Amino acid sequence: MKSIRELYRIGLGPSSSHTMGPRYAALRFLSRNPMSKHFKVTLYGSLAATGEGHMTDVAILDVLEPVAPVKIVWQPKVFLPFHPNAMTFTSYDQDDKIQEEWTVYSVGGGALAQNGEDIEKQLPNIYPYSTIKDIMRWCIENGRSYWEYVDTYEDEGIWDYLDQVWEVMCASIKRGLNADGVLPGPLKLRRKASTYYIKATGYKGSLQSRGLVFAYALASSEENASGGEIVTAPTCGSCGVLPAVLYHLKKTRKFSKTRILRALATAAVFGNVVKTNASISGAEVGCQGEIGVACAMASAAANQLFGGSISQIEYAAEMGMEHHLGMTCDPVCGLVQIPCIERNAYAAARALDANVYSSFTDGLHSVSFDKVIAVMKQTGHDLPSLYKETSEGGLATEWHK
Numbered sequence: 001m002k003s004i005r006e007l008y009r010i011g012l013g014p015s016s017s018h019t020m021g022p023r024y025a026a027l028r029f030l031s032r033n034p035m036s037k038h039f040k041v042t043l044y045g046s047l048a049a050t051g052e053g054h055m056t057d058v059a060i061l062d063v064l065e066p067v068a069p070v071k072i073v074w075q076p077k078v079f080l081p082f083h084p085n086a087m088t089f090t091s092y093d094q095d096d097k098i099q100e101e102w103t104v105y106s107v108g109g110g111a112l113a114q115n116g117e118d119i120e121k122q123l124p125n126i127y128p129y130s131t132i133k134d135i136m137r138w139c140i141e142n143g144r145s146y147w148e149y150v151d152t153y154e155d156e157g158i159w160d161y162l163d164q165v166w167e168v169m170c171a172s173i174k175r176g177l178n179a180d181g182v183l184p185g186p187l188k189l190r191r192k193a194s195t196y197y198i199k200a201t202g203y204k205g206s207l208q209s210r211g212l213v214f215a216y217a218l219a220s221s222e223e224n225a226s227g228g229e230i231v232t233a234p235t236c237g238s239c240g241v242l243p244a245v246l247y248h249l250k251k252t253r254k255f256s257k258t259r260i261l262r263a264l265a266t267a268a269v270f271g272n273v274v275k276t277n278a279s280i281s282g283a284e285v286g287c288q289g290e291i292g293v294a295c296a297m298a299s300a301a302a303n304q305l306f307g308g309s310i311s312q313i314e315y316a317a318e319m320g321m322e323h324h325l326g327m328t329c330d331p332v333c334g335l336v337q338i339p340c341i342e343r344n345a346y347a348a349a350r351a352l353d354a355n356v357y358s359s360f361t362d363g364l365h366s367v368s369f370d371k372v373i374a375v376m377k378q379t380g381h382d383l384p385s386l387y388k389e390t391s392e393g394g395l396a397t398e399w400h401k
């Protein structure tokens with residue numbers, strides 16, 4: 001497995017696969033063609049179908065247009081074989097001759113692939129194990145926890161990086177709680193985080209707790225939808241789940257920053273395993289690969305904070321993932337707003353429930369996390385394309401009826 005730095009990416013929303021990925025691709029292409037006289041960028045499949053709502057064209061134009069004119073070609077009905085999120089960059093010289101043509105794929109979480117292979121594969125594998133079963137065995141044999149697996153194999157700068165990740169997560173929540181008004185796009189969707197926060201403070205006990213978790217998840221997700229700075233956890237569209245859970249637990253249970261950073265490391269182990277063995281791309285496996293994985297990560301993090309065993313942490317993550325199996329990605333108008341924002345709030349609450357449920361057990365259960373990930377991958381491949389970030393089915397079409 002690669003470094004968890006490749007999972008937790010700091011950047012601007014609203015989409016890791018449709019905004020971050022294309023922006024990174026444009027930067028790479030421009031670095032090789034700085035003297036081009038004009039560019040053409042062809043967007044295919046899911047990237048074209050919902051690219052306008054995700055500001056894909058804006059992300060590309062912001063990089064290339066200051067250098068030379070850019071033509072964007074949209075091909076939503078054309079799916080290239082490797083991945084639904086494909087794009088071809090073409091550069092031209094002053095005689096209108098092609099200098100370079102590059103087809104690249106945005107495979108989720110801001111990651112890129114070319115020639116049927118992840119560009120990240122050029123990066124070294126720093127972890128010896130990439131399944132939870134093997135990682136659990138390593139933990140048991142060495143008397144260590146999941147976060148210590150990260151500490152053992154990452155470089156010494158990983159804790160500074162996770163500290164930065166945590167600061168960005170907290171900042172996105174704070175900005176979101178103080179923001180009002182309408183989110184960008186044709187839906188005219190009003191921000192809800194500040195209202196939920198105010199209402200939650202008027203309650204006591206469990207109602208207040210649940211309302212605050214909703215508010216924090218909404219805050220981060222609304223910041224993402226408005227193009228604000230967030231952390232992929234594991235994607236932009238699911239960026240509100242893990243921060244909401246950890247922010248809430250830090251404020252209510254007074255966990256130290258050190259423990260929060262360790263929980264982030266544990267969450268990353270589970271997210272990284274999914275990214276390595278299945279997918280975190282909504283365009284490839286549906287929203288189960290985004291919200292489902294985010295819920296699993298948050299469930300594991302919460303359970304560790306409350307002193308869960310190796311097995312209980314794995315069980316919490318398994319429940320967080322299992323009960324999102326089959327979730328479609330059908331954003332209304334191609335925006336990361338409906339149902340995405342609301343799903344973040346619900347998944348954060350479900351993560352806390354998974355933590356509690358697992359805490360009542362000894363951690364033994366029938367279906368392992370690894371098996372659920374295998375099922376999620378197959379389920380995602382079995383889903384028709386209209387349910388995988390194309391806005392051609394499900395809620396996206398019901399909206400227009």
